[in-house]
Amino acid sequence: MNHSARAFWLRSPGHGEIRDVTLAEPAEGEVLVRTLYSGVSRGTETLVFRGGVPESQHAVMRAPFQEGDFPGPVKYGYLNVGVVEAGPRELVGRSVFCLYPHQSRYVVPVSAVTVVPEGVPAERAVLAGTVETAVNAVWDAGPQIGDRIAVVGGGMVGCSVAALLARFPGVRLQLVDADPARAKTAEALGVDFAAPGDALGDCDLVVHASATEQGLTRSLELLAAEGTVVELSWYGDRRVALPLGEVFHSRRLTVRSSQVGTVSPAARAGRGYAERMALALDLLADPALDALVTGESAFEELPEVMPKLAAGEIPALCHRINYTGNGLT
Secondary structure (H helix, E strand, O other), X not given: OOOEEEEEEEEEOOEEEEEEXXXXXXXXXXXXXXXXXXXXXXXXXXXXXXXXXXXXXXXXXXXXXXXXXXXXXXXXXXXXXXXXXXXXXXXOOOEEEEOOOOEOEEEEEHHHEEEOOOOOOHHHHOOHHHHHHHHHHHHHHOOOOOOEEEEEOOOHHHHHHHHHHOOOOOOEEEEEOOOOOHHHHHHHHOOEEEOHHHOOOOEEEEEEOOOOHHHHHHHHHOEEEEEEEEEOOOOOOOOOOOOOOOOOOOOOOEXXXXXXXXXXXXXXXXXXXXXXXXHHHHHOOOHHHHHHEEEEEEHHHHHHHHHHHHHOOOOOOEEEEEOOOOOOO
């Protein structure tokens, strides 16, 4: 087997580098995976890259195969698709998704990988981790047929949630974002688009994913009486203020969180990570979700690309990292 690999590390906030790695032989019950693509989740990963994870959340924010710790040095990431090179016979040669950082090859337990369905290209399968988040959010939100719904925040997670909600019959659905460029993404997903000031009100449900105080405030404003905001945003070390006076009490509004790491028993009892991830990969058979991949770079370019993504110089939903060149595969 090829024991060499290369991995992207955050050396210190704002500074990344690629390091050489030597892999151990996979033991029984493990697989060796050669990476084809990984994805940069611009919200969470750029927060990590900037050093914005508060100390109180270091344990909560750990990725499954993270090495090092915040603020750095740390190897972080969780959207990885590759092909199994060694392991159980039934997996060798199969494309798999794993919550693994940006690394050209890696060894993990068999239980950590999910086989990518035949109808889902590896290039799109990097979205599985985000679509899994969206699945959990929809389970938490519990939309009903005919609901009036807004998704506020057209980032990677918000767009994924909107794409799933668009499948519900009879709903009135809008994707709401301050960036007019998100209208094109919404159109590709088959979802109506509105700027914050033009969004339709009297919503039964608003899913908030903009990670801004203004977005959360606008989400509350869009609710009908007894309506609910499901909060998906991760604010890191920032504090936000909410208008909990005004109509918050008189209209009996609700704000509730959705947590990606666990499935709420009240939402879907007995449905664990493996089932949720398999569902997310099945949902990725829809080619409309290609609209969520808005850029691509070679793996060797990551030290230069990550600062630009963190600064917003490269506008992105999911930025895909390609390992198929430079002798990496």
